Amino acid sequence: MSIVAGCDIGSLTAKAVIMENGRIISSALLRSKTNPQLSAEAVMKEALSKTALSMDNIQFFVGTGYGRKNISFVNQAISEIACHGKGARWLIPGARTIIDIGGQDCKAVRLDQDGNVVKFVANDKCASGTGRFLEVMARLLNISIEELGGLSSRSTAPIILSSTCTVWAQADIIKYINSGHKIEDIGAGVNSAMAKRAAILANSVGIEPDVCMTGGVAKNEGVVRDLEKLLGKNIKRTRKADPQIAGAIGAAIFAMEKVNGRSK
């Protein structure tokens, strides 16, 4: 019997997954706090509270995400590239190309037949093409991040953003709001700009089916559909678990392999 946990401490959210014998028995997702240790403690506490377990019952912890090296209870830290690959593969067994859009960066990862990372690209030091970009734009439109995804399907004439720079795009959006454009069309334009950025990365790693998305933006149906059009490929959806916790799932699977003797 193995009880393990994976913690993915990202720039915007902290995620934890507890697995027992390869099955998720609990998970949690919280807004990141001021330091990785606090985020990890809080998210693990939340995940544990849904079970009858305590920290002492966890046999092995794997940490991932930007804050992974600064969590005291982690037994091993593994990069989010490998963890998202692993997690995506668990969610969609045939996944070969993963587009992960998190709060701070956007990554495309190509896996081989056995799920090993063959190639990856990440956006460089820029908020456009990240979850942060969508958050800023949603705030400007005075809607929640969840509502933004649904706007694309209701739009009849999506606006075109002349720049995907988060700062400049804000100025564009304000111009559209002031000139009376419908919120659906502006939202659809934002989702489309996001999809274009992600498509560039996906094309750079070379796309192999099945394609899937992880990270919070995978829940934005507008971005996913636009991306499908741009790539000319179907993007597999998963109902097995929240795609936003894919990194934490991957971390927990690495932990499980460690306990079962199949260490990375």
Next chain:
Amino acid sequence: MMEIFEEAASGITNRYITDWVNSGKKVIGYTCSFLPPEIFHAAGILPYRLRGITTESMEISDAYYGPYVCTFPKCLLQLAGEKKLSFLSGAVISTGCDAMRRLDECWRKTGEDYPGSIPDFFHYFDVPHKTDPHAIQWFENEIRKLIRKIETDYHVNITEENLKQSISLYNHGRMLLWEIEKQRSLKDAKISGTDAFSIAVAGTVMPREAFNDALEQLLPDLSRQKSNPANGNRRIMVAGSINDDIELIRLIENAGSTVVADNICFGIRSESDQVDMDDEPISALTRHYLSNSVCPRMFGAYRQRFDLLKAKIERAGVEGIILQNIRFCDLHGSENGLFERDFEKMGIPCLRLEREYGPLTETGRMKMRIEAFLERMA
């Protein structure tokens, strides 16, 4: 012994430069590896490869360059504007790339706006982008023009004999650096990539005599020293844009690798090539410095550069390549894409990494990518 090199490589100035200037001697800064430092040495002037590390802001240089330009020349201009390069009595700007060429105009203008920020001797040294006979003739003329200008402005005489002595001294330094290159590329390397890189950088800012002496002392120590077992560290080569920051190499090694080779301006590139001592010195310098097409600024020489990297990979047993480029560096940015395509095809994993020049403020972002790359190779 390593402290000498580390100290010289870690700041824009060092005690050798301070002593040199205090004894009344002159220092000239230059910007490009295509310029033969032997010319300055033969005039009794200390050649100093211009560096931009320790820059903390761009509030002066951004006003001349704008934000969407490579940060390396901007860091140089910023330091000049802040008068942190006041130990220079001269500067020579070359057309390494377009952003570096514009340093000539931007620095001249900064000199007008910030009195005392430009040295008295300020010269533009053109470097052709090809190696055909016409270009070689042109480059030789540029060298002769620079020599005449130094002779006139500094009231010195650069004789054939002086040049030959300087070439001999620099050739000896190149040979010693090549020995370091051999030690770092051994199966169980005797010197880390960070230390090897520190030595190479120090060589561009130290008086050559002192540099050669320090290397002569270090090399026997190294060969007596026990090898550092690789301990499963991945053997990495770093190539791409200009870098003189030893912390970049340290960051890559601390992530769990050994940098066993590099092909970076300021690093050890093709030091095994010696300047021909039998030829007339200006002609020998011309051919040596122009024919080394190690930089993508040279037109039509991709294959030559690919072969150079391939030879380094084979010699040092490189397992993966980090192809880094400074943001907006069109030369290395595009060439890195070609290298990635061709080396991946040969089964050698490549990581493309874009960065800013200057203080490593992006270490978290870069570390994540480097660690993921090393995991991919595991």
